[in-house]
Amino acid sequence: MTRPARTGGGRIALRPLDDTAWWDGYVAAHPDGTPFHLTGFLLPYAGLFGLRPELALAVLDDEPVGVVPLLVRGFGPFALVNHGLAFPYHGPLLDEGLSVA
Numbered sequence: 001m002t003r004p005a006r007t008g009g010g011r012i013a014l015r016p017l018d019d020t021a022w023w024d025g026y027v028a029a030h031p032d033g034t035p036f037h038l039t040g041f042l043l044p045y046a047g048l049f050g051l052r053p054e055l056a057l058a059v060l061d062d063e064p065v066g067v068v069p070l071l072v073r074g075f076g077p078f079a080l081v082n083h084g085l086a087f088p089y090h091g092p093l094l095d096e097g098l099s100v101a
Helices: 020-029 039-048
Strands: 013-016 052-060 063-075 078-081
Touching (some): 020 063, 039 052
Antiparallel strands (some): 013 052, 052 063
8 A cells, every 4th residue: 555755734634435445455454454454344343232333444644544433423413432331442543653542
């Protein structure tokens, strides 16, 4: 998978991603990717536990730099994201040199 050049200075933004093949390819190529990050786990898990799965693409300067799995449980006007899961949440996968901070 081609990695974009770093231009620095930008902020990471999240965008919806519907391409499960791209997601799974990114996870498989990422050194910290786990089976828990794959759509074959996330989507059935969400359905089983009444969660809304949202696959988010992390972008920096309009270039993809990672994936962020979001499992959402709504409570009226509120939402819990990746909360109270029955498996250890391993967080987002970002390109080397980037952090959630």
